[in-house]
Every structure is written in structure tokens, then in C-alpha cells.
Amino acid sequence: MVGFELVQDLVHESPSKIILFVMDGLGGLPHPKTGQTELEAAYTPNLDRLARQSQCGLIDPISPGITPGSGPAHLALFGYDPLRFLIGRGVLEALGIGMEVRDGDVAARGNFCTMDEQGNIADRRAGRVATERNAQLCRMLESISLDKVEFRVTAVKEHRFAVVFRGADLSDQLTDTDPQQNGLPPLPVRATSPGAQRTAELANEFIAQAGAILREERPANMVLLRGFSRLPHLPTMAQVYKLRSAAIAIYPMYKGLASLVGMQVVPGGTTVADEADAVAVHWGQYDFFYMHHKATDAAGEDGDFERKVKAIEEADAVIPRLLGLKPDVLMVTGDHSTPATLAGHSWHPVPFLLYSRWVRAHGAASFCESDCALGELGRFPSVQVMPLALAHALKLDKYGA
């Protein structure tokens, strides 16, 4: 992948500083009544002024038409080809709730489910049990005992939980037990490579004991496991970009994603204003700051157009604080789109803005999808964001003589 190895060859350390401000799920769709997207509807005087001094464009997280999850969308923004570097579902689920996943651990995503008397799955989601009940059930599972393997089980939301196994020689080459359909029996965990046989037996033992413990419970009388995975081995931002990088995020998943690429996770407080303060506090210690704003995506996922507008306006308010630090490069964008009208992630390209002394600013009137579409950067893949940032921070040498 050109953008990666090439950049790795050309990059040099320098004192210049880069901020990547990610508003999660930033891109939107027009409100049926006004025809304006969330970003167009928001009052964003700071971002609009910044856009007029910046290079703008639209980014595709994966490729046109593809809706990404948070994992691949963030890897792409960090410059890691999301089709080459994969993060397993189990690992992502565990990171998302702040569970520790160490090298060698195997993580899986779990569902509590309902079994009927014939041994078939009556409901793969156990009626979407309440999260509080889920937490009680997870505590019950702690009495499971496995030979020479420790594990942690933690509730996520409703019927979902995460489990992390820790021990010697564990493998993630395992099949799912969830048949993805009601009315069928759960599948046994099977090893897909010879070295995974023992881990498969351990996982099946975990499930058998879970079934015994939950036998009298209703509706959650069994568990399904899927997405067995280990920590991916990603080269770090230090190795690839020679950057000392810091992550400022509030939600565990984004701290986890950042730590996967070797960023130092810095306490981010509880609001986007706190996050901007954290950037300022640590300004001297790092060259690269990834700052993550979750509220935009959360509102979009809930289909709450107005709340997403407000979340954008909160982000707008911290822009002067960030500019006051005099970053060599300030980028504002999203990892993907989460239009409130779709109430979920989408494939739409994401507004992108790069502010630096070394841009050709073409006078975008404001920071929004339609003005970014006319920006000089055009439409480009998210994996090209890091090379652009490093270039504008004058950290990249010339290629060839």
C-alpha cells in the first residue's frame, strides 16, 4: 500500500505539530423539511472561518458505497489500510467497554440467548434483556472454572457481553457458535487451524458450564460466542510516522483503537471542551494529537437530528482553543457519516478540512458537505489523510532525485 510504506521511507522527525480532530459520524444527510444536513444546520462560525482559510475535500473511509464500522474507519484515518489491517469483533467489543486485552489474549463477543426444550435457539438475543440483568448474568458466569486459563466477562448492552480469555498458547482460529438464525441449535466452537484445538475445547467447556449455570434462568438460559480474535499486530505511529502521538477520547473504544497503533492515551475529561484542554496541557509532549468527539455519532445513531446539530456546535466552540495552540496542521473531519435520517453509520463521504500555512485556500463559504465537495482536495480515501498531514507539517522528504 503506497501511502504507508512510502510515507514510512520519507518521513523525518520535526518539531511541527498536528491535530486530528475527529467528530464521529460527522457526515449527514439533508433534513426532509429544510434540505440542510446537520452540519449545514449547525451554527459554526469558527469552523466556517477556518474552512475559508483551509483546504477542503470529502473523504471515503473505505471506498465509495461502503459503510464502515468504527474500527476500520479509524484505522483508515490513521493511515492504516483497513482492508489489510483487520481488528477482530471480539477485540473491538472488549476495547469498546474498556476491558484490558493483552498480547496473547483471545476476546470474543457474546450474546445471551434463549434455548427451547429441543435444544434449538428460540431467540438469539434473549428478548434483548436489560443491561442491568446482563451484568447480573455476567457475574454468575464468573464461577466458571477452566484449566489453566483465566477469563473476564463484562456486560456491554442489552444481550451483548464481551469475554477475554488469558493463558498460554491460546489461538483465535475458532469458528462462531451463533448460527445467525433462530430455530437452530448453537454450533460447537471448532478449530480452523491445528494449533487451535485446545482453545476450541476450552471455549466449548466455557459454553457448557455457562449453560449449566444459566439452566434455570429465563429468558437468558444460554450464551453464543463469536468473533474470536487476538490483538492485531499493527506497526505503531512511532514506527511508521516517527510521531510521538497522543489520543484524547472519552469513550473506551477510541482509546483502545488509538492504543492499538501505539498512541499514548491521555485523560480526556468528560466534554469536548475538556478534551481541548487536555490537548493544551500535553502540547509540549507530543507531535500528533488525535482528539475524538463522540456526541455527533451518538446523536446520529439515535436519529436525533437536533442533538447532532448541538454536538457539532459544541465542537465548533473549541476551535479557537485549538488554533490558539498554533498547530502546524489542524484537521477537522469524521471517521464516517452517521446521518440522523438513517439512524446509523452510512457510506456517504465525510467533510474534511486541513488548515496549515501551506494550503491553497479556495474560499469555501462554510464547513459543510456541499462546500467540501468543491474543495481543492476533491474526494479521496481516508488513508491519504496522514500523508497529507505529514506533508503540510513539512515532515516528508522528497521522493526521488
Place this chain on the structure above:
Amino acid sequence: MVGFELVQDLVHESPSKIILFVMDGLGGLPHPKTGQTELEAAYTPNLDRLARQSQCGLIDPISPGITPGSGPAHLALFGYDPLRFLIGRGVLEALGIGMEVRDGDVAARGNFCTMDEQGNIADRRAGRVATERNAQLCRMLESISLDKVEFRVTAVKEHRFAVVFRGADLSDQLTDTDPQQNGLPPLPVRATSPGAQRTAELANEFIAQAGAILREERPANMVLLRGFSRLPHLPTMAQVYKLRSAAIAIYPMYKGLASLVGMQVVPGGTTVADEADAVAVHWGQYDFFYMHHKATDAAGEDGDFERKVKAIEEADAVIPRLLGLKPDVLMVTGDHSTPATLAGHSWHPVPFLLYSRWVRAHGAASFCESDCALGELGRFPSVQVMPLALAHALKLDKYGA
């Protein structure tokens, strides 16, 4: 190639419906007198209104600067990488005139040519003999007799014909006999793989007998064969996209191309209005409708600017009929450009419009090259058209967690 295997992994069946309306050779160049392209000169109130409600862009069939033939241009629109999936010249020529080509058949393109008394080619095109004369000559060749192999010979246009061989164990691993230059003798057909020896002998026997039959004719006293090829094995639209797809076309080549990717060919009548009617008649039976309008390209190829303008206006008139079906996605574009001023296919990117409930429409004033260049979709390869269509029809799952 990302757009293909990835989409195959993510796609699911759904009741949503997609129309891909291809005006062949749509893209144009400015008329020297008016400075307007064919599309700009055409009166297209329906397409212009549609463009104002759509996402627009420009597509490159292969890559910038590359002029495609109809085969690769259409494969790209259907999402099949045209550099990976190749359709042989012989097969395309045969499909283009509606000859049946079955699995195992070998097709070749033929030229009638003129030989001089020294056995060299005096004219590779036999003075571009009249098509009627060509048909007579083809009937004469029917008396050729080959051992255990049947064949059909059919006139194409002027000196061009197509031949399809049918029999057991035929191979297309054969060299051309056309030396591509006058003044040289025809080359023998040679096998390029061991299993092709017998087919090479059969082809040479065909040529020898043709030479004997045509010996006294002038100017067409010999044949040249090239582009030996078999049907390519393409995964079907059903396999790749889980789509039940229909092709509505008038010309044989486009029906043939569509059938190569497993589309059901539906009778299209004789006009573009008939084609729109055919879409309506079969609306309940399919998820995907490829509708092909040939007249734009034919006029462009003839260098007839005005006729191409009229062909575009005819297409404009059927837009309300298509919209009346309430497709989830309606795309209007071309397979490639055929500017009347060039009187042939060209490399210029092609206007593209995607109408769906889930677009950010940026108020393109009209459907033309210059407004599409400013559209949010930007400039992108034709192979990304299908992923975009499927995304907007909500048929694609999320990539990664």
C-alpha cells in the same frame, strides 16, 4: 479488487429496486460553433430536474486517458474490473451480431482480404467490400467441411465477419493470422498451448478451404482470422450482488454482454420508449434493470452532432416513465464518451447521475458534463458505480465492527 469481493461479502437481498439507464457513448465534446456539448445542446427538462435532486459526478470507464470498447466499458459499469475480466474479440464480434456462442465454442473475428499473386496481402480489408457482398461470400464459405466440427460464418459490416466453431475439446489458445500490415503473407494459426494443436489445424484447414473457394473472387479472395476466444467465465450478478437482474436492450451486443454476467434478457422493442415500457412490464420480477440506449453512440460514431442531440432528447422523454415506477435507485450515465466531433469512442469521463432518497443533492443546474464535474461524487472509476447503487438501495451491510 476491492469493489468486487468486498461487496460480495457485504451484500444482502432486499426488495429495493435499481435502474441503470445507459445512454451509449453519452459523453461529448463542445461543438466548434456553439461551445456546447451534445448533452448541453439537448433540451432535457426531465434529466435536468432529476440532476437537481441527484448526486452527480463523472466516471472513468477504465482509467483517465483510456478509450474503452463496449465490452470493457460495460463490464466496468456492471462492477467487473475490466482489466481483470477480459472478453475476447471473437466472442464480442459474434455477440455483437447476435450469433449464439455456447460454452466450449471458439469464436473469431474474420476479415475478407485481397491477396496478390506472390501470396502477400494486397489489402487487409478487400477494399472494404459492401456488406451485401460480404453476406454472399459468407454463404459461399458454408460449403467448408471440417472433421467433427461445426461452424457458423456471419457477415458483420463491410469486410468484417464472425465465425463460431463448435465441437469437442476446442481451444482458443491460438495466434492471429492477420499480420496487421499489407505486403506480407498471412500467418498460419499456431497453438500457444499444447492442447490447442488440433484446433489450430482445424482453423488452418478452414482458411485453406476458404482460400480455395474464394480463389476466383475479386477483391475478396482470402480470409484473415484473429481474436480466437471462448466465452469468459464471469461470476453472475446473482452470485456477486444477490440481484435478480434484467437487461433491456435493442442491439445484440448489449444483450450478449448482459447475458455474460447472468442477466435475464427481456424483449426491448425497437425504441427507447419501448424499453421503458419493458422495464415497467417486468418491474415485479427483478431487482436490477439495465436499460441500454444505442442511438446516442451510433450518432456519435457517425459524427452526427444533431442526431446525437435528438437521441439524448428521446432518452430524456422516458425519464418520467422510469420515475413513475418509484425505483429506489435510478442511475443515468453512459458506458463511455463518443463525441460527434471525434466520430468515435473517446477517453473523456462520462456524466453520471444517481437519484435516491439517500443522496445529498447539491443543486446541479442541469445534467451535463460541466455540472457533473462539480457534483459531490467527483470523478471516479466506473467499477464503483455498482457499490454506490447497492449502498443507496440499502443492500450493503457495514464493513467491520
